[in-house]
Amino acid sequence: MGITPDAILPAAIDESVRKGELPRLHAMRLAAEKARKVESEWNGAPAFILAADTVVALGRRILPKAADDREVRDCLKLLSGRRHQVITAVALVTPEGKLRTRVALTRVSLLRLSDAQIAAYIDSREGVGKAGGYAIQGRAEMLVKEISGCYSNVVGLPLALTVALLEGCGHGR
Numbered sequence: 001m002g003i004t005p006d007a008i009l010p011a012a013i014d015e016s017v018r019k020g021e022l023p024r025l026h027a028m029r030l031a032a033e034k035a036r037k038v039e040s041e042w043n044g045a046p047a048f049i050l051a052a053d054t055v056v057a058l059g060r061r062i063l064p065k066a067a068d069d070r071e072v073r074d075c076l077k078l079l080s081g082r083r084h085q086v087i088t089a090v091a092l093v094t095p096e097g098k099l100r101t102r103v104a105l106t107r108v109s110l111l112r113l114s115d116a117q118i119a120a121y122i123d124s125r126e127g128v129g130k131a132g133g134y135a136i137q138g139r140a141e142m143l144v145k146e147i148s149g150c151y152s153n154v155v156g157l158p159l160a161l162t163v164a165l166l167e168g169c170g171h172g173r
Contacts (some may be wrong), residue, residue: 104149
């Protein structure tokens, strides 16, 4: 994007799904909470604070960020041969303290996966820590049948949307 951040700070928040929370609202809430958390801890001059959260959803169901091989397997078995949504919410706190959010939605269809394909992907260790148990920018790209929407959204940050949000709020690259 041609932007070098002044700092990259973690935003330790509770990322649990609230009862009845839909995928889009969940992603928006987490991105906004992350941005506000960093804002509250930022000790520098007024700044643009950017945060994002990506959710993989099968209908209304939010899949986890796979913590281990079992969760990667469970996610891939659920997604096998099906179309799902990847939703990324981007939140920006402006130097004036205003919060702006945008959401990107990409539809991804995976091939019908064999147990051997799932086992090989698990062995790669790429899916651990990833929403929905896969990382499209790695070996999982071979498992994708079709994608409709922004590729960089599935990777984790919709670049064109993020640049437009920053520029729309006065950030010059």
